[in-house]
Amino acid sequence: MFTMKSMLPFNKQHGFTLVEMMVVVPMMIIIIGTIIVSIVTLTGQSLAEGGRAQLINDVQDSLERIEADIETSGAYLSTNNFTPTAPQGADDAVRKFVSTSSNGYDSIILNSYFTTANPSVTSRSLVYLPNLPFACGDANIAQNQVMTMNIVYFVKDLTLWRRTVVTDTYASKPCAGVTAWQQPNCAFASMSVNTSLCKVEDEKLLTGIDPSNFNVAYYLSASDTTPAVGTEDADPDVRQAAIDKTSTVQITLKGTKTYAGRDVTQQSTIRVTRNGSLVKYATPQP
Numbered sequence: 001m002f003t004m005k006s007m008l009p010f011n012k013q014h015g016f017t018l019v020e021m022m023v024v025v026p027m028m029i030i031i032i033g034t035i036i037v038s039i040v041t042l043t044g045q046s047l048a049e050g051g052r053a054q055l056i057n058d059v060q061d062s063l064e065r066i067e068a069d070i071e072t073s074g075a076y077l078s079t080n081n082f083t084p085t086a087p088q089g090a091d092d093a094v095r096k097f098v099s100t101s102s103n104g105y106d107s108i109i110l111n112s113y114f115t116t117a118n119p120s121v122t123s124r125s126l127v128y129l130p131n132l133p134f135a136c137g138d139a140n141i142a143q144n145q146v147m148t149m150n151i152v153y154f155v156k157d158l159t160l161w162r163r164t165v166v167t168d169t170y171a172s173k174p175c176a177g178v179t180a181w182q183q184p185n186c187a188f189a190s191m192s193v194n195t196s197l198c199k200v201e202d203e204k205l206l207t208g209i210d211p212s213n214f215n216v217a218y219y220l221s222a223s224d225t226t227p228a229v230g231t232e233d234a235d236p237d238v239r240q241a242a243i244d245k246t247s248t249v250q251i252t253l254k255g256t257k258t259y260a261g262r263d264v265t266q267q268s269t270i271r272v273t274r275n276g277s278l279v280k281y282a283t284p285q286p
Contacts, residue, residue, distance in 0.1 A: 051259030055208075055266045059255050062160060062205040063270045066108065066251055069151050069162075070272040072119055073110040074279030076218065076249065078239035080109065080150050081281050085168045085197055087190035090154075097152045097165075099239065100232050105211040107154040108249065111280055114147040114170075114180040124181070127174050129284060136175035147173060148283050149182060155211040160253070161187075162203040166282070168196070173284045206255050213254035213267075218246040222273045244280070248273045 080089070080096040089095045097107050117124035128144040130136045150165040163185045174180060186198035218231040227250075230242030254267040 051257060051262075052264045052266065055255055055257055055264055056268075058206050059253055059266045059268050063251060063253055063268055065162065065203075065205060066153055067270055067272045068120070069110055069112060069153075070108075070249055071275055073112045073151070073274055074148060074276060075111040076243045076246065076274070077109040077111055077150065077280065078236045078243055080152075080165060081111065082150075082167060082285065084150075084165050085194060087186050087193045088163070088165045088184060088197055092187045092190045092193075097150075097154060098236065099216065099243070102234070103211075105155065106214055106216040107152055108216045108251070110151045111148055111282060112151050113279075114149060114174075114182055116178060117181050119181075127178060127180050129173055130175050141175075145283060146279065147180065148279060148281070149184075150282050153205075153214075155209055155214050158207065158209060159204055160206040160209050160214060162205055166197070167284055169284055171196075206253070208257040209253070209255050213252075213256075215252040217250045217252075218243055219248040219250065219271075220246055222248045222271065224248070244278065 076099075078099045083089070083094055083096060086092070086094045090097045097109055099109055100106050113119075114127040115124040116127060126142075127147040128141050129147050130141075130144070132145040134140045134144055147170070149167075149170070152163045152165060154161055154163070164182055166182075166184045170180065170184070183199035184197045185200055185202045186194070188201045191198045191201065217227040219226075220228050228242055228246050230238055231246065233239045233242065248271055250269060250271045252267065252269045254265065256263060256265045258264070
């Protein structure tokens, strides 16, 4: 038998009470916040690890670039062996670079050879100066004086740079039909100061490096563990005399970058021995 009461709709309501809501909502906020923090942390760690891997590669690439130049160089220098033409010198002026400064900051200065192609390819040959003593085209021209330049690695504006420094008469000196593959470099801001010398921009190797984190030490041989005496002397002539006796260089490079708010640091060291006989002077002389 149906009654009016039984025909009324079932209206019992289900849901959270105010007390339950006051308990559940903060818990949900805490859980969601924990998830967000975990995601941000994992993302930051991933970015930092990716940045560290990139920094390791950048530091290693820089050292390998320096290593290749050292191995084929003619000499280590305490300073440029000629006064550079502006803006190829230190501070983009005519001032010579120095291998170690009064502040203890190092550069490495090499006297290296001009070649007709990339030095890493077997088809390249040295660029010889004519009539020293044989004329161009002579079968004995390989006995002539080789055309050389200075290569400088230095830190400026928290960046490691590579600069090729040449005498201002370099382009006219090889035999006719011979073109030197290497080109002189300058800072980008100074490219318009001397267009006859500033052919390309300085090569940027590594950013995020303080000058104190580029260290060069000279050794008498590859087996020595103590740097040669006099190679840090304040007098450039004394320093050069000491450096002339060395064959091996140790380069330590430390780079620092920030990824996802995390500082990442990488330090690496190489030891390189120079090959070949000692050739100290950039030629042709100005």
